[in-house]
Amino acid sequence: MAKPKPQNKKSDSKPQTRQPPTPPPNWPPLRPLLPATDLHLTPLVHDQIYLIRNFLPATLCKTYASFLSSLPLTTTPGRPKKDEAVRVNDRFQVEDARFAENLWSGTALRELVLERFDEDEYSYGDEDGTPEQDESAKAQKLCETWGGQPLGLNPNIRIYRYSKGQFFAQHYDESNTLTFHPASTPRSVPARTTWTLLVYLTTCTGGETVFYPDATRENPNPAAIAVAPEVGMALLHRHGDRCMVHEGREVTGGEKWVVRSDLVVAR
Numbered sequence: 001m002a003k004p005k006p007q008n009k010k011s012d013s014k015p016q017t018r019q020p021p022t023p024p025p026n027w028p029p030l031r032p033l034l035p036a037t038d039l040h041l042t043p044l045v046h047d048q049i050y051l052i053r054n055f056l057p058a059t060l061c062k063t064y065a066s067f068l069s070s071l072p073l074t075t076t077p078g079r080p081k082k083d084e085a086v087r088v089n090d091r092f093q094v095e096d097a098r099f100a101e102n103l104w105s106g107t108a109l110r111e112l113v114l115e116r117f118d119e120d121e122y123s124y125g126d127e128d129g130t131p132e133q134d135e136s137a138k139a140q141k142l143c144e145t146w147g148g149q150p151l152g153l154n155p156n157i158r159i160y161r162y163s164k165g166q167f168f169a170q171h172y173d174e175s176n177t178l179t180f181h182p183a184s185t186p187r188s189v190p191a192r193t194t195w196t197l198l199v200y201l202t203t204c205t206g207g208e209t210v211f212y213p214d215a216t217r218e219n220p221n222p223a224a225i226a227v228a229p230e231v232g233m234a235l236l237h238r239h240g241d242r243c244m245v246h247e248g249r250e251v252t253g254g255e256k257w258v259v260r261s262d263l264v265v266a267r
């Protein structure tokens with residue numbers, strides 16, 4: 001059932017500004033991993049939500065959840081700022097360009113996003129076109145899908161732990177502008193975030209990430225789309241102007257651990 005829409009509530013995806021910067025933690029290596037060839041970017045809602053199952057294997061998720069629980073997580077206050085969504089979880093936030101780069105290039109993510117972003121639909125090198133036409137059509141589709149040329153992940157890394165009773169109320173995720181320093185070049189470039197990345201490290205009862213599609217004339221009462229956290233699954237969803245209203249449903253059993261970043265594209 002569709003829920004009433006929040007009144008422009010947003011998540012606070014901006015990095016902290018007033019506190020002194022948190023030093024990057026000594027993250028465990030992102031190993032073992034499944035090769036990109038064993039993984040798929042599966043559309044859940046075309047052009048809006050993609051899933052990558054087994055993005056991180058269960059053993060690595062276990063290592064991470066236990067490592068992350070040693071970090072100084074802070075419980076977000078129940079009372080948000082005026083235009084922020086109610087969010088009750090324990091959280092750790094850090095600016096860490098190196099970890100963001102590892103999560104992008106050191107895993108299958110970069111390859112899936114850049115090469116295999118529309119596997120089901122796009123057939124590279126089929127009989128209908130020359131290789132050159134295919135390349136330029138693919139490049140165009142890539143920029144359309146991701147909102148620009150993908151550069152990497154937002155160094156603003158957020159870790160969430162939701163225990164029983166914790167949740168993230170309905171909101172939109174905003175696009176943020178930033179100056180991005182791709183690992184491959186010595187220069188920084190103007191960039192912006194276009195998609196949210198969530199990586200679930202655990203499964204739990206409740207705690208689904210639920211999306212509420214807008215009503216249309218053809219479908220005035222669209223069903224909500226609930227994604228139950230799966231160990232090691234990554235979810236990408238479009239944010240900014242075309243973000244779907246979504247929430248993190250209340251966890252009713254177990255703990256939900258999430259790593260959050262955003263896809264960064266050239267402006």
Ligand SMILES: O=C(O)CCC(=O)C(=O)O
Pocket residue numbers: 011160168173196198207208209210246247248249258260
């Ligand atoms: O934890 C979830 O399921 C959703 C998190 C979310 O919406 C956010 O980080 O903006």
Ligand SMILES: [Fe+2]
Pocket residue numbers: 011171172173196246
């Ligand atoms: Fe969100």
